[in-house]
Amino acid sequence: MNGYYYKNKSGVWWLVFIAAIIGAFIGGVVTSYIAPQYLYGKVLPYPPDMQAPAKSYTKVIIPETVKATVTTAVAEKVMPAVVGIVTVDVTTDFFFRTRQVEGTGSGFIIDPNGYIVTNNHVASKTSRKVTVYLADGRTLPARVLWADPSLDLSIIKINATDLPTVELGDSDKVVVGQQAIAIGNPLGLRFERSVTSGIISAVNRSIMVKEDSRNSILENLLQTDASINPGNSGGPLLDAQGRVVGINSAKVSSAEGLGFAIPINIVKPVAQKILKTGSFKPAYMGIVAYDREIAGYFDENVKLTKGVYIADIDKSGPSYKAGLRPGDVILSIDGKPVNTMLKLKEILFAKNPGDVVTVKTDKKTVEVKLQ
The missing domain is CATH 2.40.10.10 (Trypsin-like serine proteases)
Structure with a gap:
């Protein structure tokens, strides 16, 4: 019996050894090829040869023998105002260990004093470090002034002046x-x-x-x-x-x-x-609404041809106090047609807390004092 057990045990260890070799091979393939293809810029940092930017931007010069096109003209005009952005975030792995994750993205300068627009998923309020690579070769730290995950937008700033800007x-x-x-x-x-x-x-x-x-x-x-x-x-x-x-x-x-x-x-x-005051505080209307592109996903009975549909409302908020209710369809705010949620947000972003807006719906017109 003991001899039989010993022989069987040796066979098991041999199988374990073979399985380990196969697993190591597969793991090596995944680690060296498959994983980087999917994880660079997400979990893994880009390799050094993909991170390193040119020392400085090379100005687009169109030779006289080459006929300029729309694309070449646009590139010559805008390239100096486009920046590279590298961020460092801290994440926790499966074993609850913290580690730094580096990502790269783009942005563009909207003001000579260093205000830059980019995506929230490029630079957010949680980013530990944000670095901007300018076309003239300079590398400068940046801070996030405003970020909105729902819009995937952010505005960051570097300390620099007389920068090229976009239109x-x-x-x-x-x-x-x-x-x-x-x-x-x-x-x-x-x-x-x-x-x-x-x-x-x-x-x-x-x-x-x-x-x-x-x-x-x-x-x-x-x-x-x-x-x-x-x-x-x-x-x-x-x-x-x-x-x-x-x-x-x-x-x-x-x-x-x-x-x-x-x-x-x-x-x-x-x-x-932000350019005027250095910060941005959105005005609060107190509604959850959808336009015709989205409303049908949440309620198949909603058939919109125009306007935005109020799906829910804050009962302690300004819209409820003004008389708006779930099911109302907002057609305009201050006389400006509202057919998408982006347009509604654009109008509200231009307002300040305390402003009164005229809201026209399919049923009534009310005055809403924003908070």
Whole structure:
């Protein structure tokens, strides 16, 4: 009996040894190839050769023998105002150990004194360290002045003056089929200020994204077939005149030519207040509402042709006190038509707590004092 047991035990250890060799091989493949393809910029930092930016920006010079195009003209105009952004965040792993995670993205300068627009998922309030790489070769620390995860937008600032800036366009006037040009830093700063071009494929798109393990909806996006890759996030989407009409934010990885940008108009009132006062405090209306792109997902009985549908309301908030109720459809605020949630937020961002706005619904018109 003892001899039989000993022989069987040896066989088991031999199988364990073979399994360990196979597991090590598979683990090596995953660690060296598969994992980096999916995790660079998310959990793993980009490799050093992908992080290192050029020493300085090379100005676009169009030779006299080459006929200038819209794309070359836009690149020459905007490239100096596009920046690279590297952030450091602290996360906790499976064994509750803390570690630093580095990510890269893009941004663009909106004011000569160092105010920069980017995505919240590039630079957020939780970012421990934010570093900006300028086109002139300088590397400067930045601080986050404002960030909104629901909009995936943030505004950061560096201490610098006389910087080149972009010109902001009007995203409300964007039409399907017009030219679209994207500038950013795909796959790390090694490919900084890459230019891609295409068209506006659609407007008012809504997509589900995952941020910090939570699902959220980005609404009323501009869709483009201009190539957008990881690292382009936060960079400008431009029209044929070189004006920023959107902030590049996401792409559908399972398809080609499906990139999305947040319309620039939503960030304009925020930027104006920050430039004027140094901070931004949103006015509170006290409603949960959806436009026609989203309302049907939550209630199939809601059929909107215009306006935004109030799904819920804060009973201690200003809208309830003014007489608004769930089921009301807001058609306009201060005479401005409201057909998307992004437009509603844009109007409210331009207001201050204490302002009174006139809200017209499908049933009534009321005065709401914002908090």
